[in-house]
Amino acid sequence: MAGSVLLTACANSGGSSSSSSGASTGVSGDTVTLGAAVSLTGALAREGILTREGYDLCTDVVNAKGLQIGGKKVKLAITYQDDKSAPDTAGQLIDQFNDKGNKLILGPYGSATTEAAAAVVERNGQVMVDSSGADDKIFTKGYKRTFAVLSPASKYLSAIVTAVNDLATPKPKTVAILSADDGFSKTAADGAKTEAGKVGWNVVATNYFPSRATDVSSSLTQIRGLKPDLVLGSVHLEEGIAIIRQSRELGVTPMAFGETVAPPTPDFASTLGPQAEGVLGSSQWTKEGKGKDEWFGTAADYNASFQQKFGREPEYHAAEATAACFAFVEAMTKANSADPNKVLDAVAALDTDSFFGQIKFNQTGLNIYKPMAVIQIQQGQQVAVWPKTDKTSAMRWPVATS
Amino acid sequence: MTPFLQATVYGLLQGGLLALVAVGFSLVWGVMNVVNLAHGALAITGAYFSWQLHESLGLDPVLSLVVVLPVMFMVGYVIQRGLINLVVNAPIWMTLLLTFGLEALIVNGLLLAFTGDFRSTRTGYSTNTLALGGVRIPYARLIAFGLSLLLTVALVLFIRNTKMGLAIRATGMDRTAARLMGMNVRHVYAVTFGTATALAAAAGSMIGLVGTFTPVVAGGYTLQSFVIAVLGGLGNMWGALAGGLVLGLATAWGALYLSGTLVNAIAFGILVLVLIVRPSGLLGKPYYEARAEA
Numbered sequence: 001m002a003g004s005v006l007l008t009a010c011a012n013s014g015g016s017s018s019s020s021s022g023a024s025t026g027v028s029g030d031t032v033t034l035g036a037a038v039s040l041t042g043a044l045a046r047e048g049i050l051t052r053e054g055y056d057l058c059t060d061v062v063n064a065k066g067l068q069i070g071g072k073k074v075k076l077a078i079t080y081q082d083d084k085s086a087p088d089t090a091g092q093l094i095d096q097f098n099d100k101g102n103k104l105i106l107g108p109y110g111s112a113t114t115e116a117a118a119a120v121v122e123r124n125g126q127v128m129v130d131s132s133g134a135d136d137k138i139f140t141k142g143y144k145r146t147f148a149v150l151s152p153a154s155k156y157l158s159a160i161v162t163a164v165n166d167l168a169t170p171k172p173k174t175v176a177i178l179s180a181d182d183g184f185s186k187t188a189a190d191g192a193k194t195e196a197g198k199v200g201w202n203v204v205a206t207n208y209f210p211s212r213a214t215d216v217s218s219s220l221t222q223i224r225g226l227k228p229d230l231v232l233g234s235v236h237l238e239e240g241i242a243i244i245r246q247s248r249e250l251g252v253t254p255m256a257f258g259e260t261v262a263p264p265t266p267d268f269a270s271t272l273g274p275q276a277e278g279v280l281g282s283s284q285w286t287k288e289g290k291g292k293d294e295w296f297g298t299a300a301d302y303n304a305s306f307q308q309k310f311g312r313e314p315e316y317h318a319a320e321a322t323a324a325c326f327a328f329v330e331a332m333t334k335a336n337s338a339d340p341n342k343v344l345d346a347v348a349a350l351d352t353d354s355f356f357g358q359i360k361f362n363q364t365g366l367n368i369y370k371p372m373a374v375i376q377i378q379q380g381q382q383v384a385v386w387p388k389t390d391k392t393s394a395m396r397w398p399v400a401t402s
Numbered sequence: 403m404t405p406f407l408q409a410t411v412y413g414l415l416q417g418g419l420l421a422l423v424a425v426g427f428s429l430v431w432g433v434m435n436v437v438n439l440a441h442g443a444l445a446i447t448g449a450y451f452s453w454q455l456h457e458s459l460g461l462d463p464v465l466s467l468v469v470v471l472p473v474m475f476m477v478g479y480v481i482q483r484g485l486i487n488l489v490v491n492a493p494i495w496m497t498l499l500l501t502f503g504l505e506a507l508i509v510n511g512l513l514l515a516f517t518g519d520f521r522s523t524r525t526g527y528s529t530n531t532l533a534l535g536g537v538r539i540p541y542a543r544l545i546a547f548g549l550s551l552l553l554t555v556a557l558v559l560f561i562r563n564t565k566m567g568l569a570i571r572a573t574g575m576d577r578t579a580a581r582l583m584g585m586n587v588r589h590v591y592a593v594t595f596g597t598a599t600a601l602a603a604a605a606g607s608m609i610g611l612v613g614t615f616t617p618v619v620a621g622g623y624t625l626q627s628f629v630i631a632v633l634g635g636l637g638n639m640w641g642a643l644a645g646g647l648v649l650g651l652a653t654a655w656g657a658l659y660l661s662g663t664l665v666n667a668i669a670f671g672i673l674v675l676v677l678i679v680r681p682s683g684l685l686g687k688p689y690y691e692a693r694a695e696a
Contacts, residue, residue, distance in 0.1 A: 041509075041510070041513070041618065042618060043618060045513070045518040045616075045618050046518040046519065046520070046616065046618075049517070049518055181661070181662030181663050207661070208661045208662040209657060209662060209665065210662055210663050210665050210666050211663070214613050214614060214619070215412075215416060215613070215653075215657075217408075217409070217412045217416075217654070217657075218409050218412070218654055218655075218656075218657030218658045219657065221405045221408045221409050221412070221658065222405060222658065224405070224408075225404070225405065237520060238520060238614060238616075241520060241522075241614050242613065242614070245522075245528075245529060245613070245614075248529040249529050249531050249538060249540040249543075250408070250531075250538055251531070251533070251538055266519075267519045267520040267521075270519075271520050271521065271522045271524075271614055272522075273524055275529065
């Protein structure tokens with residue numbers, strides 16, 4: 001899915017002129033300032049704020065350990081702007097960052113905002129590491145300056161299909177796909193449809209409702225009579241909650257529900273309570289994931305750092321944001337510079353392990369190593385159930401949904 | 403046939419709830435000629451109020467209205483007397499600007515106080531349903547619908563049969579004449595706004611009971627209120643109810659047969675159609691006599 005924090009990293013001297021070392025490293029003064037246009041208000045505010053937390057943790061950890069560029073210790077800072085969850089605004093803010101000399105950008109929360117930002121980044125000669133813009137379309141436009149640490153949208157829901165086919169006994173034979181009608185969700189739904197065909201399931205319905213809908217009763221009414229074994233939702237948080245809640249009201253009782261984005265968000269289980277039990281969700285990251293880096297350690301270490309700062313466990317929105325910030329930090333360290341062209345080359349050449357898993361970008365800017373994970377809500381908590389190597393619990397199946 | 407009946411029942415129940423959100427908006431617009439852009443934010447404030455009472459004291463959202471309604475009435479009264487009254491004689495764009503600012507203030511205040519997390523007032527009967535053949539009627543939505551009818555009837559009786567109701571209607575028709583007759587117009591306006599705020603808060607409590615809310619959804623409810631008020635007939639309480647039911651039904655039926663965002667177009671398509679055929683709304687009357695009728 002996507003996120004809309006847009007982080008611009010720039011060599012910002014706070015008004016002072018460049019030092020002689022700054023001319024070669026792109027760093028002026030003693031601070032590398034990252035500007036981030038985050039969705040702090042509007043429809044994406046919830047996820048935007050989670051993303052900002054990921055960025056905040058990144059600067060805290062990096063500054064505590066000390067970032068060295070050009071032989072001197074520099075401070076990593078982030079300036080935030082609110083893109084109001086609007087793609088147009090995100091694009092304008094990228095331009096504003098560019099006007100201020102900010103050349104290094106991280107993508108906004110949300111595929112639509114990221115897509116708008118990517119076009120501006122390309123035009124301005126900036127560099128963007130995308131933390132949450134997952135729509136595959138972003139990576140088919142030939143952009144050379146946008147890199148995504150996350151899996152693309154087409155993998156979000158198909159991962160649940162693969163996991164269920166891998167783990168479930170008895171296997172489902174029929175599946176209904178409910179999807180919001182935004183680009184990201186439709187791409188994820190298409191991915192699941194293709195994957196369901198590959199594993200031999202019958203897709204009995206594919207139904208679209210308006211993005212950010214809180215009433216999906218008509219879609220559920222349509223699939224109720226089809227009695228699908230599995231209901232998959234390509235959704236954001238509010239639609240995901242509505243599917244589970246209104247299915248209960250309307251008597252839609254498949255073997256299980258699986259959804260993108262919503263189940264890994266903390267509000268999902270807290271809002272639905274017992275109704276959330278057994279719902280499967282796809283996640284960009286789990287704390288059981290493999291991988292390690294010198295800044296954040298393992299996924300478990302990252303989990304502990306986040307808990308220490310925010311008093312709760314992170315979910316994947318924060319982790320992917322930190323990973324995007326990490327990619328910049330690694331690139332700047334390897335380039336020994338914050339000069340945008342040198343950082344661009346270093347990001348493109350990056351091949352590193354991390355708490356988020358291995359990161360290496362292909363020519364379209366996608367992270368070639370990134371797998372999706374599948375979680376399940378069990379006793380109010382998210383547990384990793386797939387891939388098998390990272391799982392903490394066995395998948396419960398079938399789940400009583402009546 | 404069952405999917406159609408199910409969608410119809412759901413649409414009616416949802417429409418009743420939307421009508422409760424909109425009735426206060428319509429009242430304020432009809433009486434004071436103020437398009438209150440903060441109306442949705444006041445409804446969501448009511449949702450948080452009710453949710454907080456449920457979380458802290460375990461108070462059922464319906465019972466919590468005993469506290470929520472009077473408190474939010476006073477909040478509305480004070481907002482009108484202290485703030486909106488300052489611009490009530492000004493051109494309409496001034497009131498738009500002020501209520502827009504008020505909306506931003508309330509929404510961001512709620513974000514600061516409660517964060518952007520999604521909330522729901524979860525009760526033991528939240529998702530229990532009454533099954534009639536193949537059609538299921540959720541109890542919580544039925545309660546919200548019943549409350550909507552009850553409060554609309556109460557409002558109509560209040561406007562029709564009380565001295566204050568008469569004063570509200572008179573002030574809505576001609577403020578200068580009302581003042582010349584010795585009415586305290588500022589007080590009448592404040593009571594009107596307080597009543598509308600209390601009704602919005604009641605709707606918010608029911609939104610929390612049947613679904614989820616977060617501060618940022620406030621604007622959507624204001625927009626729906628606008629559509630319903632115009633659809634039903636400005637300032638007409640029954641009109642708000644009719645507008646809500648029409649919108650709820652049209653959206654439910656539309657979602658059954660159409661895909662995705664096309665559903666959103668239905669609400670505005672119907673609005674345009676009604677305005678072409680019947681410019682004063684479904685139950686509205688020409689401007690002068692329509693102001694604040696019951």
